[in-house]
Amino acid sequence: MRQRIDVATAVAYRQTTILLKNPSLFLPPMLFPLLNFTAFAGGLSRLRHVPGFDFHGGYTAFQFVFVLLQSAAFGGVFTGFGIARDFERGFARRLLVSAPRRSGIVLGYALSALIRWIMIAAVLTCVALAVGMKIGGDGVDVFGMYALAVLMNQIGVLWACGVAMRFRTVQAGPLMQTPVFMALFLAPVYVPLHLLRGWIHAVARVNPLTFLLESGRGFIEGEPTQVAAAFGVGLGLVAFFVVWSYSGLRKAEAAGG
Amino acid sequence: MFLNMRAGEGIEVEGLARVFKDVRAVDGIDLSIRPGEIYGFLGPNGAGKSTTVHMLTTLLPPTSGRATVAGYDVVREGAKVRSVIGAALQEAALDPFLTGREHLRLQASLHSIHGEQRTQLMGKLLDRVGLTFAADRKVRTYSGGMKRRLDLALALIHDPAILFLDEPTTGLDPQSRTALWEEVARLAREEGVTVFLTTQYLEEADVLADRVGIIDHGHIVAEGTPAQLKAEIGKPTVEVVPEQPQELERLRGLLARFGTETASRPGAHAVQLDGHGALPEVIRALDLEGLRAEQINLHQPTLDDVFLAKTGRSLEGAESE
Amino acid sequence: MRVFATQVVLIAQRSFIRTFRQPGVWIPPLLFPLMLMAVNSNGLRAATHLPGFPTNSFLDFFLPFSFMQGALFASAIAGTDLARDIDTGFLNRLALTPVRGSALLLGQIGGAVGLGAVQAVVYLFVGLIAGVHVDAGAAGALLILVLAVLIAVGFGTLGLWLGLRTGSGEGVQAQFPLLFFTLFISSMNLPRNLIEVGWFRDIATVNPVSYFIEALRSLIIEGWNAEALLLGFGLVLGLIAVAMALAARQLKVRMART
Numbered sequence: 035m036r037q038r039i040d041v042a043t044a045v046a047y048r049q050t051t052i053l054l055k056n057p058s059l060f061l062p063p064m065l066f067p068l069l070n071f072t073a074f075a076g077g078l079s080r081l082r083h084v085p086g087f088d089f090h091g092g093y094t095a096f097q098f099v100f101v102l103l104q105s106a107a108f109g110g111v112f113t114g115f116g117i118a119r120d121f122e123r124g125f126a127r128r129l130l131v132s133a134p135r136r137s138g139i140v141l142g143y144a145l146s147a148l149i150r151w152i153m154i155a156a157v158l159t160c161v162a163l164a165v166g167m168k169i170g171g172d173g174v175d176v177f178g179m180y181a182l183a184v185l186m187n188q189i190g191v192l193w194a195c196g197v198a199m200r201f202r203t204v205q206a207g208p209l210m211q212t213p214v215f216m217a218l219f220l221a222p223v224y225v226p227l228h229l230l231r232g233w234i235h236a237v238a239r240v241n242p243l244t245f246l247l248e249s250g251r252g253f254i255e256g257e258p259t260q261v262a263a264a265f266g267v268g269l270g271l272v273a274f275f276v277v278w279s280y281s282g283l284r285k286a287e288a289a290g291g
Numbered sequence: 292m293f294l295n296m297r298a299g300e301g302i303e304v305e306g307l308a309r310v311f312k313d314v315r316a317v318d319g320i321d322l323s324i325r326p327g328e329i330y331g332f333l334g335p336n337g338a339g340k341s342t343t344v345h346m347l348t349t350l351l352p353p354t355s356g357r358a359t360v361a362g363y364d365v366v367r368e369g370a371k372v373r374s375v376i377g378a379a380l381q382e383a384a385l386d387p388f389l390t391g392r393e394h395l396r397l398q399a400s401l402h403s404i405h406g407e408q409r410t411q412l413m414g415k416l417l418d419r420v421g422l423t424f425a426a427d428r429k430v431r432t433y434s435g436g437m438k439r440r441l442d443l444a445l446a447l448i449h450d451p452a453i454l455f456l457d458e459p460t461t462g463l464d465p466q467s468r469t470a471l472w473e474e475v476a477r478l479a480r481e482e483g484v485t486v487f488l489t490t491q492y493l494e495e496a497d498v499l500a501d502r503v504g505i506i507d508h509g510h511i512v513a514e515g516t517p518a519q520l521k522a523e524i525g526k527p528t529v530e531v532v533p534e535q536p537q538e539l540e541r542l543r544g545l546l547a548r549f550g551t552e553t554a555s556r557p558g559a560h561a562v563q564l565d566g567h568g569a570l571p572e573v574i575r576a577l578d579l580e581g582l583r584a585e586q587i588n589l590h591q592p593t594l595d596d597v598f599l600a601k602t603g604r605s606l607e608g609a610e611s612e
Numbered sequence: 613m614r615v616f617a618t619q620v621v622l623i624a625q626r627s628f629i630r631t632f633r634q635p636g637v638w639i640p641p642l643l644f645p646l647m648l649m650a651v652n653s654n655g656l657r658a659a660t661h662l663p664g665f666p667t668n669s670f671l672d673f674f675l676p677f678s679f680m681q682g683a684l685f686a687s688a689i690a691g692t693d694l695a696r697d698i699d700t701g702f703l704n705r706l707a708l709t710p711v712r713g714s715a716l717l718l719g720q721i722g723g724a725v726g727l728g729a730v731q732a733v734v735y736l737f738v739g740l741i742a743g744v745h746v747d748a749g750a751a752g753a754l755l756i757l758v759l760a761v762l763i764a765v766g767f768g769t770l771g772l773w774l775g776l777r778t779g780s781g782e783g784v785q786a787q788f789p790l791l792f793f794t795l796f797i798s799s800m801n802l803p804r805n806l807i808e809v810g811w812f813r814d815i816a817t818v819n820p821v822s823y824f825i826e827a828l829r830s831l832i833i834e835g836w837n838a839e840a841l842l843l844g845f846g847l848v849l850g851l852i853a854v855a856m857a858l859a860a861r862q863l864k865v866r867m868a869r870t
Contacts, residue, residue: 069796072796072812073797073801076797077802077807078656080662081659208640224656230658231654232654234654234655234657366870369869378708381701382701382704383700386697386702388630397626398705401619
C-alpha cells in the first residue's frame with residue numbers, strides 16, 4: 035500500500051507541476067463551464083417563470099450546479115488527454131518501468147485530476163458568488179454538493195484514463211470527450227426533470243448523472259433530495275470505472291506501453 | 292527553351308543582407324553564378340543558407356543589397372523571377388490529401404499550362420522522377436524519398452531556367468540521395484539548368500557542385516571549385532594528440548620542423564606537411580624524442596578542412612552549436 | 613480576369629477535395645450540431661410556455677443554432693487547413709507560382725463553402741423530417757440555405773485570418789472557444805425580448821450573431837420579415853468584408869513575397 039501511495043503522489047506531483055508551469059492548461063476545462071454558466075444563467079434565467087419550475091434557489095444557483103459537475107467531469111477528461119499524450123511521447127513507458135506498484139499510476143492521475151479541478155472549482159465558485167448566486171443550504175449541504183462533484187471528477191478521469199490506456203494516442207480525445215458531453219446534456223440541464231417531455235424525459239430519467247445533478251441542486255437549495263441514490267450511483271460509477279481504468283492499464287502493460 | 296529568361300544571365304548578388312531583429316542572418320554576401328552552373332552553398336545549420344535561398348526566390352525581401360536572378364531584380368521584378376525559377380525548399384511542402392498527379396496538375400495550371408501540353412508534361416515528369424506507379428496515390432502514403440522526387444518534379448513543371456534546391460537530400464537514404472544527385476547533374480548537363488543547391492553534406496557539395504561557396508554566420512568564408520578550395524589547404528595535414536597533455540609544447544616544437552602549423556582540435560597539434568612522405572619522418576622523430584602519441588591522424592584535405600581552416604571550427608562541430 | 617477566376621477555381625478545388633477526403637474533419641460538424649439540436653430542442657421545450665414566446669415549436673425556434681454551429685466548425689476547419697499549409701511550407705509553394713493573394717484567399721474559402729452548403733442542406737432536411745415548418749415556404753427554405761452558406765463563408769474567412777495570424781492548427785483551435793462564445797451570448801436560446809438579465813440582453817443586442825440567427829429564424833417562424841432579413845444579410849456581408857480585409861492584410865504579412 036505504501037508503495038502504491040508513493041507512486042501516486044509522485045505522478046500527481048508531476049502532473050500538478052506541469053499544470054502550474056503551464057497555466058494555459060487550465061483554460062480549456064475552465065473556459066467551457068464558464069461559457070455555459072454565462073450563457074445559461076445569463077440568457078435563460080427567464081425559464082424560472084415556466085409554470086411548474088419549482089426550484090427556489092434562483093436560476094443562477096440552478097445552473098451553477100450543472101456547471102460545477104460539468105467542470106468536474108471535464109477536468110477529469112482533460113487529464114485523460116494528458117495521459118494519452120504521455121503514452122504518445124513515451125513517458126508512460128518510463129512510468130510503467132519505474133513504478134513498483136503500477137496501480138499507483140492510475141491513482142496518481144486521479145489525484146492530479148482532483149487537484150486540477152479543485153482550483154477550477156474555486157474560480158467558478160468565486161465567479162458565481164460575485165454575480166449574486168444564493169446558497170440556500172447549510173455547510174453540510176454545500177459539502178454534499180462538492181462531494182458529488184468530486185465523484186463526478188473521478189468518474190470523468192477514470193473513464194478517460196481507461197480510454198487513454200487502451201488507445202494510447204491523443205486522437206482518442208473525441209472518444210473520451212463526446213460520451214461525457216452527451217451524458218451531461220442528456221440530463222435535466224435547463225429545467226428540472228419533471229418539466230422535460232418526450233424522449234428526453236425518458237432518457238434523463240434513467241441517466242445516472244441526473245441523480246447527481248438533481249441531488250446537487252437539492253443541496254444548494256437547502257432541500258436535499260435523492261441523496262442516497264445520488265451517492266449510491268456516484269460511488270457505483272466510480273467503482274465501475276476503477277475496473278475500467280485498471281483493465282486499461284493491463285492492456286497498456288500487455289502492449290509494452 | 293526558357294521563354295522568359297534573359298539570355299546568358301544567371302544569378303548575381305551584391306551585398307545581400309537580411310536582418311531579423313538583432314540577428315544578421317545574412318551579412319552582406321556577394322555571389323556570381325553562371326548559367327548552367329551547379330553552385331553548392333555549404334554551411335552548418337543557422338549559417339544563413341535557407342535565408343539566402345528565400346531572398347533569391349523572392350519569398351523574403353532583403354534588408355539591403357541587390358540580387359538579380361536570370362537578369363530580373365528579386366525586389367522589383369519578383370513576379371518575373373518566379374516565372375523563371377523552380378524551387379524545392381527545405382520542407383517537402385506537399386498536401387498529404389492530394390495525389391502526386393493532383394499536385395502536378397495544380398502546379399501546372401497555376402503556371403497557366405493547360406490541356407494536352409499539361410498532360411504530356413505531367414506524364415514526362417512522373418516518368419523522369421520514377422513516380423508513375425504512385426501518381427494516383429495520396430502523398431501521405433509516400434516515403435520520404437518519393438516526396439522529395441515529387442517536390443523536384445513540381446519545381447520543374449514549368450521548365451525553369453534556374454533551380455533552387457534547399458537541402459534536397461536531408462533525411463534520405465543513400466540510394467534516394469544518389470538518384471537525386473544523378474537527376475540534378477543531368478538537368479545541368481543536358482538541359483543547361485542553373486542549379487543553386489544548399490547543403491550541409493560535404494560529399495554532396497564535393498560530388499555535385501561545379502563551384503562551392505561556404506557560408507558561416509551569414510558570411511561567405513570561402514568560394515571556388517572543390518578542387519581549388521582543397522588545394523588552398525593543399526597539402527596533407529598531420530594531427531598528433533600526445534599521450535601526456537603536458538607534452539603538447541614539446542610536440543609543437545618537434546612538428547614545426549615538418550610543416551606549417553594549422554588549426555587543430557583542442558589538446559592536439561597539427562601541421563601542414565611540406566612534402567609528401569613526410570609522415571614516416573614524423574613518426575620516426577616522435578619515436579627518437581621519446582614523445583608518445585595517443586593518436587596520429589593524417590588528413591587529406593576535405594571541404595571540412597577548408598571550413599576548419601577558415602573558421603576554426605569543424606563543419607560537423609558547428610552543427611552542434 | 614479569366615486568369616484570376618481560374619486561380620480561384622483551382623485553389624477552391626483543392627480546398628474542397630482536401631476537406632472531403634478527411635471524414636474525421638467533415639462528419640463531426642454534420643452530426644454534432646444535429647445531436648445538440650435534438651437534445652437542446654427537447655430540453656428547452658418548456659420555454660415555449662413562457663408568455664410571449666413566438667412559437668409553439670422549440671425545434672422551429674432552435675433550428676438556426678445548427679447552421680451557426682456548422683459555420684463555426686467551417687471556421688475552425690478553414691483556419692486549421694491554412695495553418696497547416698503555413699506549417700508544412702505549402703503556402704510558400706503557392707507563393708512561388710503566379711497565384712494572386714486575393715485568388716488564394718477566395719479559393720481557400722472553397723472548402724468552407726462546400727462544407728457549409730452540405731451542412732445547410734442536411735440540417736434543413738433533417739429539420740423538415742423532424743417536423744420543422746418553414747413559414748416562408750420553398751423560397752424561404754432556399755433563402756435559408758443561401759444565408760447559411762454566407763454565414764459559413766463569413767466565419768470561414770475569420771478562420772483563415774486566425775490561421776494566418778497564428779500559423780498553427782493549435783493556435784486556431786485555442787481561439788475557437790472565443791468564437792463559440794459569440795454564439796452563446798446571443799438570442800440563440802431565447803428571443804432577445806425574453807432575456808431577463810440586462811447586461812446579457814444588451815450584449816446579445818449588439819452581437820451580430822443574434823441577427824444572423826434571427827434572420828434564419830424569421831423565415832421559419834414568421835415568414836417574410838424584411839427588417840430581420842435586411843439586418844441578417846447586411847451584417848453577414850459586412851462580416852465577410854471585414855474578415856476578408858483582415859485576412860488579406862495578414863496574408864501580405866505571411867506571404868511576404870516581393
